Amino acid sequence: MKDIVVKGLCKSFKSRGKTITAVDDVSFYVTKGEIFGFLGANGAGKSTTINILAGLLTQDKGTVKLCGKDPYKDWEYVKNRMNVSTAYFPLSDVLTVRQNLRVYAKIYGVKDVEAKINQLLEDFELTALGDKRVNRLSSGERTRTALCKGFINDPQLLLLDECTVGLDPDIAEKTRRLIKEYQKRTNCTILFTSHYMHEVEELCDRVAFMEEGKIVTIATVDELKKRVTKHKVELTLAENGDDLKDLLKEEGLTVLAGRDNTLIFEVDVASDDVNTIVQQLVKQGLNLKDIHIKKPTLDDIFIHFARRKK
Numbered sequence: 001m002k003d004i005v006v007k008g009l010c011k012s013f014k015s016r017g018k019t020i021t022a023v024d025d026v027s028f029y030v031t032k033g034e035i036f037g038f039l040g041a042n043g044a045g046k047s048t049t050i051n052i053l054a055g056l057l058t059q060d061k062g063t064v065k066l067c068g069k070d071p072y073k074d075w076e077y078v079k080n081r082m083n084v085s086t087a088y089f090p091l092s093d094v095l096t097v098r099q100n101l102r103v104y105a106k107i108y109g110v111k112d113v114e115a116k117i118n119q120l121l122e123d124f125e126l127t128a129l130g131d132k133r134v135n136r137l138s139s140g141e142r143t144r145t146a147l148c149k150g151f152i153n154d155p156q157l158l159l160l161d162e163c164t165v166g167l168d169p170d171i172a173e174k175t176r177r178l179i180k181e182y183q184k185r186t187n188c189t190i191l192f193t194s195h196y197m198h199e200v201e202e203l204c205d206r207v208a209f210m211e212e213g214k215i216v217t218i219a220t221v222d223e224l225k226k227r228v229t230k231h232k233v234e235l236t237l238a239e240n241g242d243d244l245k246d247l248l249k250e251e252g253l254t255v256l257a258g259r260d261n262t263l264i265f266e267v268d269v270a271s272d273d274v275n276t277i278v279q280q281l282v283k284q285g286l287n288l289k290d291i292h293i294k295k296p297t298l299d300d301i302f303i304h305f306a307r308r309k310k
């Protein structure tokens, strides 16, 4: 069962006489119970895609199926099973946190509204702020209110577009835990965007990488990591590493950084053998205290994809 099926989605904007192709022939699916990450540089087309799925924009071309239905034909059915949250969600500034949530509870036909709101306020640590007007909240408190809105109807499909922006590390960690717990408990499907790669790595089963309106790859984080063969080797030496820097450069290796007794250089594990390189260095008199091989992180992968064409 697939909760999102997108085929050939296109969306352009006209702005000051120019046409901007924001989404260009995008196709993907998200299976029930999956957390699917959407990655890409600023302006890649992630929010435009999500806004089409959320019914906030209409595509120029392509089809969308949500929770097994065409949202254009069965909007009520889809709307009641889906929700969307983003740190930039336009809440009403003149209403309190609680009043905002009551409005959305009504829109989504929530039963037992007050109990639901109390639970969400507790989950996102907003109980003390329930009667505060939204324009008097800090940005992180606003973001948490938007998250409560996203969970108000116990959605089976949740679209989370940069939903953790501005959260302090403590509440961000709790938010990820809440998302994971909710997903496990309800087996809901989540489409998730974030520029914080550690979040994507922690939460997402598969990720799509968008570039200039197109999806250029879809894979698990582990599969993506295998595609980046440049690893960093950090050496801690018994003495200053200036001489070694020259030696490594002579061997055709890229030295990335070196300060005092540490040195970082890059190896391509597809062609270089770290063991052989280090053994050779030791033979040449290198007095090594420690060695650390850093495998690529999702940050490295993001940079690898984002800079490919530049």
Ligand SMILES: Nc1ncnc2c1ncn2[C@@H]1O[C@H](COP(=O)(O)OP(=O)(O)OP(=O)(O)O)[C@@H](O)[C@H]1O
Binding pocket: 013, 014, 015, 020, 021, 022, 040, 041, 042, 043, 044, 045, 046, 047, 048, 049
């Ligand atoms: N309403 C609009 N009118 C004109 N151009 C728009 C509009 N909305 C988005 N765009 C343009 O469409 C492109 C895609 O924008 P989108 O917001 O989808 O990117 P994004 O991947 O979400 O980026 P970010 O990581 O910065 O959130 C950008 O070039 C943006 O300037």
Ligand SMILES: [Mg+2]
Binding pocket: 046, 047, 048, 161
């Ligand atoms: Mg965006």
